[in-house]
């Protein structure tokens with residue numbers, strides 16, 4: 001066996017652990033800066049989410065301990081504000097309109113096809129964290145139904161057969 | 171003299187102290203204003219708007235629990251507008267409430283039900299969507315969010331009084347629930363099961379986990395010997411449930427009621443409280459001797475009779491558990507002896523005995539499930555009833571408690587000293603221990619008026635006293651001239667403060683008493699709910715009255731305890747004691763990180 005093939009996978013694992021360590025160190029630094037400032041929890045949570053991507057329970061525990069606050073108080077704040085997330089966020093969020101007009105004009109077909117292509121259900125995200133699917137109510141563009149949104153882009157009169165091409169752009 | 175303010179309520183001229191709220195001013199003058207979330211001295215949040223009144227000159231109605239009186243204020247608590255607004259607020263709460271009062275354990279003692287009655291609500295006008303419905307059943311406490319009115323009293327108690335912080339609002343708007351982080355169960359977090367949240371919840375959202383059913387079942391089982399024991403503080407709590415004077419001991423009626431409920435033996439946990447003093451006092455002297463003679467001993471020693479405190483310290487100071495006395499709590503000791511000493515006396519298989527403890531406590535419901543509380547393959551205690559639960563059983567059985575004749579507890583585990591009674595109040599265990607330890611060491615009575623160690627009596631959070639041993643008996647030479655520094659606290663905030671000192675090696679204490687509930691068991695999580703602050707004081711007075719009314723004031727003078735030692739245990743801290751009366755503790759950690767992960771999921 002060559003040296004290379006022996007080392008390669010080990011290195012990958014090492015990198016992931018190292019990345020995690022770096023993120024946690026950065027978060028620890030943030031906590032250290034703010035821990036004695038009253039009212040700074042939101043700032044810390046923001047920074048932590050920026051660094052880590054989301055705020056899982058394990059991270060909330062670290063913050064609770066560091067800020068010397070009860071965990072239930074941390075999770076209370078996290079769950080109060082919509083911009084905090086306790087699950088990983090996808091790079092691209094696809095919102096499929098299921099309002100009446102879109103539904104009548106094939107919204108469900110788009111939904112089915114998206115699930116087929118990405119292999120996930122609404123509320124889930126792909127393994128590579130590239131896409132997630134959400135259902136949304138009327139987006140106010142009924143005239144051009146069916147409508148989907150990918151991040152901030154509105155796509156109108158979407159053809160289910162052309163979805164793959166559309167996704168390739170992201 | 172405080173500054174006085176002149177106001178008018180409902181046409182009546184009133185003079186009140188500056189700084190009081192409208193609702194306080196009204197109450198002092200016997201004017202009733204409905205309220206729901208407000209709890210005097212504990213919770214002032216202004217969330218439910220049930221206490222709205224009309225103030226002349228103000229555009230909107232005002233929440234009387236939040237607004238302070240001002241000179242010249244003219245208030246109408248009963249105007250059509252105020253009454254209508256309060257009624258609508260109440261109807262809105264009811265529209266998101268299960269309204270199954272007929273099968274609800276709180277029916278009859280529910281603040282929401284009372285309020286609806288007072289406000290004259292006779293029909294459910296609004297039909298609404300029902301919000302989040304989580305049923306969280308732990309060994310001690312059951313949380314049913316469908317009944318929660320979001321008053322947040324429990325949040326105040328758990329965060330601001332106990333400083334544990336298990337309960338907080340999660341999510342927002344219609345989805346708001348009061349609970350632990352991220353939908354975790356109370357059993358998976360650092361809840362102490364002190365039950366202080368339960369005692370303030372106005373509805374059935376927080377309640378003890380039921381033990382009434384298994385107890386009835388055992389009583390009805392002809393093959394079971396059902397033995398009941400009652401904790402010291404129960405006797406000053408239960409009368410209130412039957413309209414008797416608050417805080418007045420009803421020991422004799424209690425014993426009779428238990429007989430009428432058809433328990434086979436009526437024992438007193440006080441007996442085991444006396445026993446605890448023998449064991450714990452000896453343990454303290456052993457530790458002190460080691461420390462003073464150059465040996466190894468962990469001091470301060472800290473009492474272990476409050477299971478809420480024990481669970482708290484296991485979560486919060488897992489590295490300090492060696493400070494805890496190894497004594498089981500009194501009712502666990504009594505249970506262990508009922509199923510050994512007493513079982514042998516009767517010639518019964520311990521498996522056929524069912525031990526019920528009536529306790530002012532919710533944490534004890536959890537305590538009996540601890541794996542170490544088992545001897546010879548049987549649990550020491552089989553069920554724990556709170557005082558409220560026992561009152562429900564007494565009512566269910568149609569017993570007219572208030573008019574019962576008095577009777578005594580049964581031998582051989584029914585006799586107790588006054589020192590045992592005071593286990594029910596903060597400072598009591600320490601005082602009881604000192605009464606015995608001082609006398610054992612010096613041969614003289616504890617040098618305090620009426621045997622009360624004045625500096626540690628009362629409801630303050632942390633109390634400290636010093637006691638010097640002089641002219642000691644020869645066996646205790648090592649203590650000659652030694653000044654013991656003792657501290658007493660109740661409530662978990664005080665416990666945390668003392669433990670922070672202990673962890674740092676500060677304070678210089680030798681012996682500490684901790685009770686998990688502020689005030690001690692008189693204010694335990696299993697007591698009848700307290701309507702106002704005076705209740706604690708009245709129950710405390712009731713306890714001291716019991717103590718002073720007894721001839722027997724010191725644990726070591728209890729004849730039945732002496733018999734237990736001579737016939738069975740042989741000596742304090744002896745082999746049998748170790749096996750039956752002492753225990754070990756579990757490191758848990760704030761997030762239960764020390765526990766094995768299999769439970770965590």
Ligand code: SF4
Pocket residue numbers: 267268269270271272274275276277278280281282283317373374375
């Ligand atoms: S909590 Fe009160 S109002 Fe609600 S169902 Fe129970 S008794 Fe009725």
Ligand code: SF4
Pocket residue numbers: 311327328332334335336337360361362363364365366367368
């Ligand atoms: S039982 Fe005590 S520690 Fe647990 S949630 Fe209630 S008040 Fe907090």
Ligand code: SF4
Pocket residue numbers: 317318319320321322323324325348367370371372373375376
């Ligand atoms: S659980 Fe009880 S005390 Fe806590 S917010 Fe709900 S109703 Fe109020």
Ligand code: FES
Pocket residue numbers: 097098099100101102103137138139140141142145146147
């Ligand atoms: S229904 Fe889809 S945009 Fe209105």
Ligand code: FES
Pocket residue numbers: 204205206207208215216217218219220221222233234235236
């Ligand atoms: S009692 Fe005043 S707002 Fe709730």
